[in-house]
Amino acid sequence: MNVEALSRVQFAVVALFHFLFVPLTLGLSVLTAYMETRYAVSGEESFLRAAKYWGRLFLINFAVGVVTGITLEFQFGMNWARYSKFVGDIFGAPLAIEATVAFFLESTMIGLWMFGWTRLSKGLHALVIWLVAFASTLSAVWILLANGWMQHPVGYAVQGSHAVLTSFRAVLGNVYGWSKIFHTLSAAYTLASFFVMGVSAFHLIRKTETDLFKKTFRIGATFALVCSVLVIVAGDFQGRVVADYQPTKLAAMEAQWTTEKSAPFYVIEFPNPKSESNSARALKIPKGLSLLAYHDPDATVKGLEDFPSSDLPPVLVVFTAFRLMVGLGFLFVLLALVAVILSYGGTLERNRWFLYVMPYAIILPYVACELGWVVAEIGRQPWIVYGLLKTANAASTAITPGDVIASLIGFIAIYSSLAVADLFLLTKYAKKIPA
Numbered sequence: 116m117n118v119e120a121l122s123r124v125q126f127a128v129v130a131l132f133h134f135l136f137v138p139l140t141l142g143l144s145v146l147t148a149y150m151e152t153r154y155a156v157s158g159e160e161s162f163l164r165a166a167k168y169w170g171r172l173f174l175i176n177f178a179v180g181v182v183t184g185i186t187l188e189f190q191f192g193m194n195w196a197r198y199s200k201f202v203g204d205i206f207g208a209p210l211a212i213e214a215t216v217a218f219f220l221e222s223t224m225i226g227l228w229m230f231g232w233t234r235l236s237k238g239l240h241a242l243v244i245w246l247v248a249f250a251s252t253l254s255a256v257w258i259l260l261a262n263g264w265m266q267h268p269v270g271y272a273v274q275g276s277h278a279v280l281t282s283f284r285a286v287l288g289n290v291y292g293w294s295k296i297f298h299t300l301s302a303a304y305t306l307a308s309f310f311v312m313g314v315s316a317f318h319l320i321r322k323t324e325t326d327l328f329k330k331t332f333r334i335g336a337t338f339a340l341v342c343s344v345l346v347i348v349a350g351d352f353q354g355r356v357v358a359d360y361q362p363t364k365l366a367a368m369e370a371q372w373t374t375e376k377s378a379p380f381y382v383i384e385f386p387n388p389k390s391e392s393n394s395a396r397a398l399k400i401p402k403g404l405s406l407l408a409y410h411d412p413d414a415t416v417k418g419l420e421d422f423p424s425s426d427l428p429p430v431l432v433v434f435t436a437f438r439l440m441v442g443l444g445f446l447f448v449l450l451a452l453v454a455v456i457l458s459y460g461g462t463l464e465r466n467r468w469f470l471y472v473m474p475y476a477i478i479l480p481y482v483a484c485e486l487g488w489v490v491a492e493i494g495r496q497p498w499i500v501y502g503l504l505k506t507a508n509a510a511s512t513a514i515t516p517g518d519v520i521a522s523l524i525g526f527i528a529i530y531s532s533l534a535v536a537d538l539f540l541l542t543k544y545a546k547k548i549p550a
């Protein structure tokens with residue numbers, strides 16, 4: 116393997132590991148803030164205990180996971196020097212703002228929250244955790260705007276051998292970036308809600324602190340229902356944006372080999388890249404794909420045949436990841452709906468089968484999020500910046516395959532240890548009874 120291929124593997128490994136930590140941090144900060152606000156408003160002691168309990172799990176995940184993103188930024192310089200040279204003037208700005216503004220605000224507020232329980236008033240302490248949640252969200256916004264620029268570059272001009280920023284406002288208002296922000300945030304809140312439901316269900320099975328965990332299960336269920344519906348709404352919007360700006364990704368996501376007006380959608384189909392066709396097609400929805408992609412039943416969907424083969428991403432990977440992500444999205448709405456009905460109807464504890472399902476369901480939103488990144492990043496190939504710079508022209512020339520292999524082995528070893536440590540600590544403290 117050459118430097119480019121190895122660097123891609125390295126970036127994918129680190130990014131996928133990093134995203135194991137990010138969504139829970141984003142979502143649990145909001146859920147903890149909500150529980151603490153309930154305490155600040157009602158003075159009900161159980162919400163204070165709940166906020167401390169879920170807040171501790173949030174802190175563990177933040178502390179273990181925070182470092183995992185930093186290496187990605189170093190990789191831009193080390194493995195992707197030609198990319199950094201070409202677009203660094205633009206791409207660097209959102210990343211720098213994220214590190215200097217959002218991340219510092221988040222860390223400072225986390226410190227205040229941890230040590231402020233006896234020093235701040237109830238209301239002020241609750242405000243601090245909302246600021247933590249706000250700062251985490253702000254971090255995500257800057258990173259996703261940066262990624263949105265790679266997906267759909269705007270507000271730039273190419274001068275000589277590099278791109279320069281001509282409109283920061285265009286980068287800030289990039290519709291691709293905002294569609295990612297809405298989709299990723301609602302996905303993160305869904306993941307954290309399933310986490311809260313799963314852990315609460317575990318305690319309800321053991322009959323420990325039943326009243327408290329019935330309350331947190333209900334909060335998790337309500338958030339999960341709202342957010343899982345929002346994920347689909349945001350995902351549908353994002354699909355439209357992909358259709359407009361990355362037609363090759365759309366064609367790969369849908370395994371659309373030929374250009375078709377009023378293109379149908381098949382719920383079941385299997386792409387065969389060798390024959391460039393789909394087999395075992397079933398459950399046809401006439402005009403469905405045109406409607407889904409363009410919100411217009413008569414729209415023409417461009418097929419893979421219309422693009423040079425050198426500009427296409429690997430169809431099977433992108434198609435499979437997309438279908439699984441979407442399927443999981445609908446499953447989350449179903450599970451959240453059952454959870455809401457049972458917990459508001461007062462029959463949750465009698466339906467023990469459901470309590471046994473929910474701790475295992477925690478893993479599913481993690482899978483969906485990782486699949487989402489596979490769609491977004493592999494679907495953009497062979498471009499590193501869509502339509503502007505190819506990945507093959509972006510890797511560093513000053514490093515050797517041996518350098519990348521050595522650091523890749525190091526990353527896998529360290530990141531696997533961090534993931535195991537996170538899992539171990541989260542499980543250990545999740546099993547504890549709230550103080």
Ligand code: HEM
Pocket residue numbers: 266294295296298299302303305306346347349350351353354357364440441442443444445447480483484485486487488490491492494
């Ligand atoms: C009907 C359901 C869904 C639709 C239509 C949908 C649509 C999409 C699309 C089109 C992308 C690629 C965007 C790009 O190229 O930049 C994407 C990415 C992604 N999806 Fe989904 N998705 C759905 C469900 C979910 C679920 C259930 C989750 C997780 C709980 C999820 C998490 C993600 C993540 C983390 C990404 C990568 C970041 C981003 O591009 O926003 N998606 N989704």
